Amino acid sequence: MTLPVRRGEGLGTLARWDPFREIEDAWTRMGNLLGDVIGGVEGRPARLLGGMVQPVDIEETEDAFVIDLDLPGVRREDISVDLRDNELFVTGEIKERERTGVLRRRSRPVGRFEHRIAVPGDIDPESVHATLADGVLTIRLAKAKRSQPKHIEISTGPEGQGTGPEGQS
Template sequence: MTLPIRRHRPVADGRRGMWARDPLWEFDEFFNQMGSLLQSEGRMAWAPLADLTETDDAYVLEAELPGVGREDVDVQIGRRELTISGEMREQGPDGILHRRTRRTGRFEFQTALPGPVDGDTATARLNDGVLTVRLPKATDAGVTHVEIQPGE
């Protein structure tokens, strides 16, 4: 079992050698422990680390999924939403397991996209543990010009 590390911050008034406890630290620690507990019970999916960048013609998402096979990942694209879900399978140890810190089980990453995308031409590649999803921007913004006809 890994024991929590207590972290303290220096006092804001600049006194040397004096440390004060962050009043919100206990709440942060509580939520971290509850998240770990729920995750270990398989009730809650964890979210992989990811970056979303925008180029002139597309949005590009890179998510860290080391040890996950492409058959264990599902990518779903809505007009303005991206969802990546799947499962990282637990590897059986060859010997006696003394410590486990790697995440396993169900994962899900969901994000709203800054603009509409063309899901039909999107691509996804999993290479060296990094999933790269390229989402071309929609060329049609959904605005249509309607010509006004003369009245009768």
């Protein structure tokens, strides 16, 4: 059985056709085209297709916001977590590992990343905790006491008196 080939960069050179490489090249060209059309944000290139967007879950509990951000292969020393007002900034770098062989395909992201999360409530900045385990960064943002729900029990007035206007003398 023969495999399809395509002409290489130089005259007369043949290379094995790689359909995955063709798809990756098309995605790259499309991303560059869209980046040229809509531009980047604050001088950064637009990364719409195949960009570095990490999966994130945001959970609201009664007393906190819990954020789980997937960062596989990223070391704790390469991540920075900052809180400004009600916005959480997670920045860092996915470093490329040293390779000894020929890289035949690359689809894993490398380089700097930034993730901004607007938190929909007041936060106690002194009660923020972050942990990194099994490639998942978990950030627990405790709600400020004034924004936590509180159940108010309704009591009756002194015996024989109501609490409403009709119980007043």
